[in-house]
Amino acid sequence: MTTISDVAARANVSTATASRALNGKSSVDPVLAARVVAAARELDYRPNGLARNLRRRETAVLALIISDVENPFFTAIARGVEDVAQAAGYSVVLCNTDEEAAKERRYVEVAIEEQMAGVILSPTGVASAVDLLRDRQTPMVAVDRPLPGAATDTVLVDSRQAARQATVHLAEQGYELIGCLTGPSGVRTADDRLAGYRDGLRATKRRSAARLVRRTEYRSAGAHQATLDLLSQPYPPDALLVANSAMAVGVLQALAELDLRPGRDVGVVAFDDAPWAALLDPPLTVVAQPAYEIGSLAAQLLLNRLTGSHTDPTTTTLSAQLVIRRSSTRHP
Amino acid sequence: MTTISDVAARANVSTATASRALNGKSSVDPVLAARVVAAARELDYRPNGLARNLRRRETAVLALIISDVENPFFTAIARGVEDVAQAAGYSVVLCNTDEEAAKERRYVEVAIEEQMAGVILSPTGVASAVDLLRDRQTPMVAVDRPLPGAATDTVLVDSRQAARQATVHLAEQGYELIGCLTGPSGVRTADDRLAGYRDGLRATKRRSAARLVRRTEYRSAGAHQATLDLLSQPYPPDALLVANSAMAVGVLQALAELDLRPGRDVGVVAFDDAPWAALLDPPLTVVAQPAYEIGSLAAQLLLNRLTGSHTDPTTTTLSAQLVIRRSSTRHP
DNA sequence: TTGTAGGCGTTATCAG
DNA sequence: CTGATAACGCCTACAA
Numbered sequence: 035m036t037t038i039s040d041v042a043a044r045a046n047v048s049t050a051t052a053s054r055a056l057n058g059k060s061s062v063d064p065v066l067a068a069r070v071v072a073a074a075r076e077l078d079y080r081p082n083g084l085a086r087n088l089r090r091r092e093t094a095v096l097a098l099i100i101s102d103v104e105n106p107f108f109t110a111i112a113r114g115v116e117d118v119a120q121a122a123g124y125s126v127v128l129c130n131t132d133e134e135a136a137k138e139r140r141y142v143e144v145a146i147e148e149q150m151a152g153v154i155l156s157p158t159g160v161a162s163a164v165d166l167l168r169d170r171q172t173p174m175v176a177v178d179r180p181l182p183g184a185a186t187d188t189v190l191v192d193s194r195q196a197a198r199q200a201t202v203h204l205a206e207q208g209y210e211l212i213g214c215l216t217g218p219s220g221v222r223t224a225d226d227r228l229a230g231y232r233d234g235l236r237a238t239k240r241r242s243a244a245r246l247v248r249r250t251e252y253r254s255a256g257a258h259q260a261t262l263d264l265l266s267q268p269y270p271p272d273a274l275l276v277a278n279s280a281m282a283v284g285v286l287q288a289l290a291e292l293d294l295r296p297g298r299d300v301g302v303v304a305f306d307d308a309p310w311a312a313l314l315d316p317p318l319t320v321v322a323q324p325a326y327e328i329g330s331l332a333a334q335l336l337l338n339r340l341t342g343s344h345t346d347p348t349t350t351t352l353s354a355q356l357v358i359r360r361s362s363t364r365h366p
Numbered sequence: 367m368t369t370i371s372d373v374a375a376r377a378n379v380s381t382a383t384a385s386r387a388l389n390g391k392s393s394v395d396p397v398l399a400a401r402v403v404a405a406a407r408e409l410d411y412r413p414n415g416l417a418r419n420l421r422r423r424e425t426a427v428l429a430l431i432i433s434d435v436e437n438p439f440f441t442a443i444a445r446g447v448e449d450v451a452q453a454a455g456y457s458v459v460l461c462n463t464d465e466e467a468a469k470e471r472r473y474v475e476v477a478i479e480e481q482m483a484g485v486i487l488s489p490t491g492v493a494s495a496v497d498l499l500r501d502r503q504t505p506m507v508a509v510d511r512p513l514p515g516a517a518t519d520t521v522l523v524d525s526r527q528a529a530r531q532a533t534v535h536l537a538e539q540g541y542e543l544i545g546c547l548t549g550p551s552g553v554r555t556a557d558d559r560l561a562g563y564r565d566g567l568r569a570t571k572r573r574s575a576a577r578l579v580r581r582t583e584y585r586s587a588g589a590h591q592a593t594l595d596l597l598s599q600p601y602p603p604d605a606l607l608v609a610n611s612a613m614a615v616g617v618l619q620a621l622a623e624l625d626l627r628p629g630r631d632v633g634v635v636a637f638d639d640a641p642w643a644a645l646l647d648p649p650l651t652v653v654a655q656p657a658y659e660i661g662s663l664a665a666q667l668l669l670n671r672l673t674g675s676h677t678d679p680t681t682t683t684l685s686a687q688l689v690i691r692r693s694s695t696r697h698p
Numbered sequence: 699t700t701g702t703a704g705g706c707g708t709t710a711t712c713a714g
Numbered sequence: 715c716t717g718a719t720a721a722c723g724c725c726t727a728c729a730a
Contacts (some may be wrong), residue, residue, distance in 0.1 A: 080479055088414070112462070113462075254641060309586060310615055
């Protein structure tokens with residue numbers, strides 16, 4: 035490994051001058067600077083980031099800790115984060131928690147130990163991991179889900195309002211027994227979507243019934259089973275509000291197996307506008323969340339903190355958009 | 367920031383002993399060890415990974431450099447990598463190149479500068495970035511696409527054979543003018559799929575015609591346009607082989623706009639078995655690639671190198687599976 | 699403008 | 715088994 039002192043030696047200068055020349059910081063005699071740059075090129079010198087960061091006590095790396103790399107909602111967030119971070123010279127490390135508090139904690143520890151500059155995370159719920167960051171005053175932004183103690187910049191989507199709107203929409207289409215399939219209890223977005231669903235029922239003078247609600251993990255398999263379960267009841271729901279797109283896959287599979295057609299037999303609205311939603315027959319009505327914007331905004335907030343802004347933490351709530359397609363209208 | 371010497375001081379031992387106790391390496395008097403551990407806990411000590419890695423000259427982080435975080439094929443690879451890496455105590459950094467050689471190079475440089483333990487990448491084609499790794503002898507595994515010079519462990523899928531098989535399948539279903547939509551020239555998987563398509567035509571005594579082939583980037587928008595283009599010709603194709611699932615979205619959109627029904631009007635087979643493929647009407651025939659296995663195998667190979675295996679580089683070619691659904695059969 | 703020298707936090711070496 | 719001490723590679727006072 036060639037080090038800066040190799041470069042310095044070859045250029046016949048001190049390591050200090052070499053460092054200065056390479057970083058373009060303080061003023062260096064152009065002649066010497068040229069010699070240094072030439073030497074560096076000849077030796078194919080690459081700075082050792084570890085040493086540099088150890089010295090500078092910071093790393094130009096941001097951690098983005100999310101609960102599912104395979105969920106398009108989160109990968110869209112990742113793009114938003116990455117575009118902004120890149121532009122500012124930061125790299126982004128994507129970490130996958132699988133909704134497990136233990137993994138989240140582990141990744142937070144990694145972020146701390148590697149002295150990463152900041153963390154963007156969608157908290158799994160339990161606050162434990164976050165306290166570590168708070169204690170160390172590592173800049174942090176919460177996305178998608180708020181943090182309990184919440185002296186933290188946060189970017190959310192108004193899930194509850196969106197769920198309410200979707201539910202009202204289903205009611206207006208004439209569906210009577212509207213069911214809801216949401217994520218695990220304790221996961222804030224799942225709770226919010228359920229609350230919004232109940233708001234919607236109330237607004238349209240419907241009674242909410244526990245038998246119309248199922249909670250599973252935010253994945254296809256659970257939703258599939260839950261749907262079969264819901265629809266095998268005596269008075270099954272004639273519409274479903276589904277809390278994310280992975281679950282929607284399971285729901286639609288189940289409906290197909292039961293030979294029920296979305297829209298005609300069972301109204302369906304799902305969160306997240308996946309690229310394939312419009313391809314289905316009938317096309318799937320969705321609640322489109324501004325995922326890319328969440329990511330880019332979160333990154334922007336984090337960068338502001340990194341450059342020393344000491345304003346009070348803000349919470350931004352973006353709104354989602356109901357995109358009505360035919361899975362939620364009474365047409366056959 | 368509390369350092370190891372704080373811990374040592376509080377436990378009344380030297381930093382050396384503290385380090386040993388904390389790492390459980392060499393044998394330490396149980397009494398002292400206990401004091402150290404207690405002190406560390408009381409001070410909420412977190413080791414500084416930078417310093418440790420600088421000293422150890424290695425980092426327990428692997429870089430996974432892929433061309434598109436939003437492509438389910440790559441996220442599935444990521445899971446495979448992550449599961450294996452995690453189990454071995456490594457963290458995984460996911461980097462997104464957007465198929466741009468410049469970004470690839472940048473991430474490779476980051477990986478080198480941060481002294482990451484190894485790199486798994488799906489090369490964009492140009493070899494430049496890879497040479498950096500070779501020169502430094504950073505352990506590396508190529509996935510999905512081979513490397514030119516190729517003294518490197520590689521995990522591939524037999525795209526060509528799979529494309530051939532898919533094409534033959536379409537021919538056997540009675541489609542006469544089979545077209546092909548593939549990725550950019552120079553991207554190996556795109557070239558292979560095209561070659562396999564031509565193999566398939568040849569095997570079924572069909573002539574290949576340039577007018578039945580379109581190449582665009584591996585994304586939905588380009589495929590959409592290309593499909594409109596292909597089908598607006600005098601003698602349009604009656605079947606299409608599509609090189610990935612993002613492109614399939616664009617193709618299916620275009621078909622819907624033209625009021626053409628997959629299977630009946632235009633046979634369609636696409637690479638990658640996305641979770642939604644079976645939900646479409648008609649369900650989409652796909653070439654399922656073993657993405658998770660690619661990732662886990664690649665990670666395993668990399669870990670072997672890290673632990674000092676000096677065997678010759680291997681190239682593993684996994685096979686893909688044609689999953690026949692109704693988009694490629696003549697039923698209406 | 700340049701060079702010298704010290705330290706970032708850890709771990710490895712080598713005496714004791 | 716323990717403790718000084720010397721690196722790891724880089725950056726930055728400080729002095730020249």
